[in-house]
Amino acid sequence: MHRLYTRSPIAKIMWGIVTSLIGIITLLLVLVSENPRMEAQTLSWEGRSIENGATLFANNCATCHGPNGQGLLGRAPGLNSYYFFTDTGRLQDVGWVGSLEDYVRLSIAAGRPSKTDSQWPEVMPTWAGQYGGPMRGDQIEHLTNYVMNWRESALAQTPDEDPFQPFEDVFRPTEFQNTAFLLLSEEEQAAALEEYQARNIRSPQEIWESEACFACHNLEVNQVDYAGQNGPNFADLHERAGSRVADMTAEEYVYESIVSPRAFVVETYEEVGQMPENFAEKLSEDEIQALVAWLLDPDREVTEEE
Amino acid sequence: MGLQENIREKGVLGAAAAQADDVFTRLTAGIDAGEFRRMLQGEPPGRPNPRLKPHSEGFLLHIKPTYYHESVTRFTHTYRLGLLSTYLFIVETITGILLMIWYAPSPERAYVDMILLLTNIPFGQFLRDMHRLGAEAMVAIVTLHMVRCYLTGSYKPPRQFTWFTGVLLLVMTLFLSFSGYLLPWDQLAFWAVTIGTSMAEAVPPAVVGETVNLLARGAPDIGANGLLRFYLLHVLFLPLLLILFFFVHYYKVVHFGISLPADEEEVGEDTGNRVPADKRVYYLPDVLVDETSFLTVMTALLIVLTVFFFQAPLENIANPQSTPLHTVAPWYFYWLQGLLKIADKFIAGVLLPGVLLVLLMAIPYLDYNPSRRGKDRKVAIVAGIVAGVVMIIWSWMGTPEYAVEGAPAVEIVQDVMPEEGSGLAREMGYKHLPLGVWRTDEEYDVHDHEFNELLHEFNHAVDYYRRADPDFNAPVGILTITQDQPSLKKLKWEIMWFDAEGTPGDYEKTFWLHEDSLYWEQYGWKHLFTGYVADGWKSLSGAIVGE
Ligand code: HEM
Numbered sequence: 019m020h021r022l023y024t025r026s027p028i029a030k031i032m033w034g035i036v037t038s039l040i041g042i043i044t045l046l047l048v049l050v051s052e053n054p055r056m057e058a059q060t061l062s063w064e065g066r067s068i069e070n071g072a073t074l075f076a077n078n079c080a081t082c083h084g085p086n087g088q089g090l091l092g093r094a095p096g097l098n099s100y101y102f103f104t105d106t107g108r109l110q111d112v113g114w115v116g117s118l119e120d121y122v123r124l125s126i127a128a129g130r131p132s133k134t135d136s137q138w139p140e141v142m143p144t145w146a147g148q149y150g151g152p153m154r155g156d157q158i159e160h161l162t163n164y165v166m167n168w169r170e171s172a173l174a175q176t177p178d179e180d181p182f183q184p185f186e187d188v189f190r191p192t193e194f195q196n197t198a199f200l201l202l203s204e205e206e207q208a209a210a211l212e213e214y215q216a217r218n219i220r221s222p223q224e225i226w227e228s229e230a231c232f233a234c235h236n237l238e239v240n241q242v243d244y245a246g247q248n249g250p251n252f253a254d255l256h257e258r259a260g261s262r263v264a265d266m267t268a269e270e271y272v273y274e275s276i277v278s279p280r281a282f283v284v285e286t287y288e289e290v291g292q293m294p295e296n297f298a299e300k301l302s303e304d305e306i307q308a309l310v311a312w313l314l315d316p317d318r319e320v321t322e323e324e
Numbered sequence: 325m326g327l328q329e330n331i332r333e334k335g336v337l338g339a340a341a342a343q344a345d346d347v348f349t350r351l352t353a354g355i356d357a358g359e360f361r362r363m364l365q366g367e368p369p370g371r372p373n374p375r376l377k378p379h380s381e382g383f384l385l386h387i388k389p390t391y392y393h394e395s396v397t398r399f400t401h402t403y404r405l406g407l408l409s410t411y412l413f414i415v416e417t418i419t420g421i422l423l424m425i426w427y428a429p430s431p432e433r434a435y436v437d438m439i440l441l442l443t444n445i446p447f448g449q450f451l452r453d454m455h456r457l458g459a460e461a462m463v464a465i466v467t468l469h470m471v472r473c474y475l476t477g478s479y480k481p482p483r484q485f486t487w488f489t490g491v492l493l494l495v496m497t498l499f500l501s502f503s504g505y506l507l508p509w510d511q512l513a514f515w516a517v518t519i520g521t522s523m524a525e526a527v528p529p530a531v532v533g534e535t536v537n538l539l540a541r542g543a544p545d546i547g548a549n550g551l552l553r554f555y556l557l558h559v560l561f562l563p564l565l566l567i568l569f570f571f572v573h574y575y576k577v578v579h580f581g582i583s584l585p586a587d588e589e590e591v592g593e594d595t596g597n598r599v600p601a602d603k604r605v606y607y608l609p610d611v612l613v614d615e616t617s618f619l620t621v622m623t624a625l626l627i628v629l630t631v632f633f634f635q636a637p638l639e640n641i642a643n644p645q646s647t648p649l650h651t652v653a654p655w656y657f658y659w660l661q662g663l664l665k666i667a668d669k670f671i672a673g674v675l676l677p678g679v680l681l682v683l684l685m686a687i688p689y690l691d692y693n694p695s696r697r698g699k700d701r702k703v704a705i706v707a708g709i710v711a712g713v714v715m716i717i718w719s720w721m722g723t724p725e726y727a728v729e730g731a732p733a734v735e736i737v738q739d740v741m742p743e744e745g746s747g748l749a750r751e752m753g754y755k756h757l758p759l760g761v762w763r764t765d766e767e768y769d770v771h772d773h774e775f776n777e778l779l780h781e782f783n784h785a786v787d788y789y790r791r792a793d794p795d796f797n798a799p800v801g802i803l804t805i806t807q808d809q810p811s812l813k814k815l816k817w818e819i820m821w822f823d824a825e826g827t828p829g830d831y832e833k834t835f836w837l838h839e840d841s842l843y844w845e846q847y848g849w850k851h852l853f854t855g856y857v858a859d860g861w862k863s864l865s866g867a868i869v870g871e
Contacts, residue, residue, distance in 0.1 A: 045627060058840075062840050171810050
């Protein structure tokens with residue numbers, strides 16, 4: 019037994035030196051392998067987050083968005099969808115300026131606040147605990163990672179495979195709300211839209227109603243409903259339009275006011291809710307011309323709705 | 325003597341050398357360069373012995389005795405276990421303070437901080453593994469130290485109080501380890517601590533139990549408050565308490581001297597602090613060299629074990645809503661968990677541990693046998709061995725091996741793909757899991773060795789429960805592997821069977837596995853790199869053999 023105890027200080031010091039070398043070499047091994055290790059760990063935690071997201075999705079979302087995220091007809095839109103992932107698709111249509119990942123995170127966390135204007139029988143529920151939902155922040159994060167992990171397969175979908183369902187909240191005509199349209203070049207899209215507009219010319223009054231000009235403008239002097247107080251009154255438009263801007267006829271001025279409203283801002287309206295700037299895209303040339311003439315017509319006819 | 329005179333007398337070089345020697349002597353608190361050299365060369369000290377000075381003048385060495393009895397410096401007398409306990413406490417303090425830099429004790433952050441530590445902090449995983457290994461080693465070493473003191477009878481007069489403070493230290497070590505257990509805020513931590521603290525509730529009367537529980541958890545259930553309280557216990561209160569009692573303990577050890585091997589003194593005598601001149605081994609340099617080299621070896625061992633053989637677990641984030649299958653306490657509390665399986669909470673969780681603790685503290689006062697010699701202490705030693713064996717049996721009963729079998733179908737899936745940790749399926753990994761439907765009642769001709777092993781294990785588990793459980797007849801296991809997303813496979817485990825009456829039953833469990841996922845068993849250096857090496861070797865040897 020006593021032989022275990024070594025008396026010689028030299029032997030002890032040698033043991034000390036040899037083992038410190040072993041310790042140092044081991045630490046050096048760790049040092050050189052730290053970068054790959056941290057990388058592998060990072061990937062691993064992303065992967066595990068996706069795994070967790072998959073479980074959460076199967077338990078909470080698949081009933082509406084389908085087991086593969088392809089949506090269910092008339093119930094909820096597809097997420098595993100080309101339209102959803104491509105830049106010119108869903109993001110552009112809802113006018114979201116952030117990244118798709120942020121859009122997904124926010125949609126899951128907050129849900130959709132109300133049923134107003136929703137084509138879906140049940141709204142997207144709120145999930146994040148901070149907005150009154152049942153989930154913790156990390157679970158929202160897992161779900162976001164899981165949904166975003168469809169990117170590769172979704173972007174590989176052909177128009178036929180995309181489980182797309184038209185959205186009513188999108189301005190683009192329903193017949194162009196599909197993957198086939200998104201896959202066209204910009205010129206082809208423009209041409210298709212132009213052709214569509216030529217096919218579907220609306221009367222000035224239809225435009226007035228469908229584009230909600232009435233929400234900001236009144237057509238008569240004494241029209242006093244709450245709507246229509248946000249912009250100038252048009253009862254006397256034909257009288258003042260011609261003299262508003264030098265070198266411009268009444269027609270040119272009204273046309274310009276619709277196509278680029280910021281060009282000439284009517285006094286006292288500098289601060290208030292401004293005229294939308296996208297009518298040039300929404301209306302065809304012919305429609306605008308007819309609208310201008312109609313607005314400037316002192317005897318314009320307005321047919322009452324039933 | 326002024327500097328100028330000094331230079332005049334000894335010349336510039338001589339004066340500088342004298343000055344340097346002076347500084348050296350001050351730093352070593354009394355040993356000049358010449359004496360230091362003689363010490364290294366193994367020559368005897370001058371007279372009066374200047375090597376005693378650091379003990380009386382220096383702070384660090386004043387707690388160390390100037391010399392030891394030759395017999396107690398033998399490795400096999402103490403095995404340096406007390407020293408090692410002290411050293412591990414220091415290792416824990418250092419690694420612990422470093423870990424505190426990246427840790428915040430709140431449920432929102434604790435778990436994320438653990439992940440950040442693993443993914444973004446160089447040496448982060450190393451620190452965490454070492455802290456965890458050090459903590460477990462400390463529990464083991466302190467216990468072994470107690471066992472050695474028991475076997476050498478060192479608790480006998482005059483060292484009763486040393487033993488008593490030792491028991492306090494053991495309790496604090498256990499609580500330190502246990503309070504640290506909660507901090508990662510994963511399922512393992514949360515449920516082990518939930519079960520552990522629930523015993524406090526059993527303290528009678530009910531008001532007291534509830535109050536103790538409330539004080540520890542900060543709320544009826546463990547949450548933000550409980551985490552904060554455990555954190556403060558772990559990083560502040562318990563360490564300070566342990567340091568205090570360590571000094572009491574150590575003062576007593578030095579005061580009485582370490583007990584001599586029993587057969588070197590008469591029965592009833594204690595000569596630990598009366599060392600004859602020819603038996604003295606001085607601290608400087610002999611014991612110092614001995615302790616330093618011993619601790620160097622231990623440090624290297626700790627590093628090697630940490631890097632190559634130990635990965636601290638990290639399960640999924642704590643979820644109060646779901647209790648994972650087979651929740652276990654840390655291994656040093658297995659005995660308690662075992663007891664809890666056979667007795668109610670009050671008896672097993674409060675009464676018995678309390679009695680055991682009092683007994684342990686009272687050993688020096690109960691054992692009136694004056695002799696420390698083994699052959700005179702047959703009863704004590706047999707009792708000690710019996711106690712040890714009982715502890716081991718209780719501990720075994722604490723493991724999931726004993727009396728917690730769930731339903732066979734649940735156990736089968738848990739066996740191949742557990743809820744937490746990796747298990748065989750995850751360990752083989754994504755690339756060895758071919759898409760398809762795999763049934764236990766059919767033979768497949770798959771050329772993937774690892775996957776075959778999984779199917780085999782699955783078969784084996786189904787078959788085992790078929791034989792073991794009369795309510796589990798003609799079972800079939802079906803594993804369906806599908807590609808759920810890019811880089812994400814879905815594994816659906818389905819078990820179908822008939823019970824004794826012939827009613828069919830089925831069970832289904834689905835897991836997902838991502839290509840890049842690692843589970844904590846796979847964090848090690850070994851796994852990361854030997855994986856590559858093994859794959860490389862396989863393809864190389866495959867190419868040579870011509871596959
Ligand atoms: C944190 C925990 C502890 C530390 C740091 C510690 C430290 C030490 C040290 C450094 C010694 C000097 C001799 C040696 O290395 O064996 C010692 C001796 C002793 N310890 Fe501990 N100890 C601890 C726990 C315990 C426990 C749990 C017990 C028993 C219940 C205990 C009982 C004793 C006794 C009786 C001695 C005197 C041994 C003798 O004189 O031969 N200690 N301790």
